[in-house]
Amino acid sequence: MKKVEDYADRMITFSKRKGGIFKKMNEFVAMCNVEVAILVFSQAGKAYTFAYPSMDEVAARLKNPWGQELVVKDDTVPLVEAYKKRRIQDHMIKMEALDEELAQDLEKLKLLKKSRKEKKVGKMWWNIPQEGLSMKEAQRRHRALVELHDNLREMFISLSGNGGASSSSAGSWGCDHSSGDESG
Known part of the structure; x- marks a missing residue:
């Protein structure tokens, strides 16, 4: 038997072996009707115990094996x-x-x-500077902005509850897009 070098493997081995030892102690108690205590410290210093009937009773028995009253x-x-x-x-x-x-x-x-x-x-695409854009890209951006503007205007009109809005209220939102000039 040799030490498990890898830390993770060692922790897994510790956990499995500890469980196995406790299981064997439990079987030992059941088969032989004995009092038993085992104390195991992990590498991190955490104590794990198994005792029957209890750790205190087994420790008291260890201190006083013949059951005599101790004055100590x-x-x-x-x-x-x-x-x-x-x-x-x-x-x-x-x-x-x-x-x-x-x-x-x-x-x-x-x-x-x-x-x-x-x-x-x-x-966002509308925040990207115009410099360096091709004419086609600039026209595409202009069309998208016009479409966004029209959609917002329609939404404003429908939300204002004025489905047949006057040209003055729609005009405050609108601009003339019919000129065909898409250079912006």
């Missing part, structure tokens, strides 16, 4: 509490750092969206 004071509780407190503080620090990182990432995302929107608006 148990000093492990303050150590365990200190360890838990330190782990909680470590997690809080990590959580605060992640929270700050998330806030920064959200701000970056907001700026990226704004920048992308500005670039998108800047790249």
Whole structure:
């Protein structure tokens, strides 16, 4: 047997083997009616336990195998509490750092969206400068703008509830497109 060198493979192996050991311990308890406790620490320092009937009972049995009353004071509780407190503080620090990182990432995302929107608006075909356009492209653009203008005028008239609008109200929106001059 040798150490698994790849970190991801090692974590997968740890998870599978840990589950296998716990399963065997469970079978051992069921078949032999024994008290058992196993404690495994991951590479990250996280503790995994399996115990029957409970970790406290097995630990008490280990300290006092013959069931005699011990007068010795148990000093492990303050150590365990200190360890838990330190782990909680470590997690809080990590959580605060992640929270700050998330806030920064959200701000970056907001700026990226704004920048992308500005670039998108800047790249609209009607915002592209006229210089460098061929006559055909300029005429196509002019026709598209005229069509857009006419559509907007019709929409305005229908939304204003004045289907038979007077020439003065339509004229405020319109311009004479009948000249055939499409040079704009």
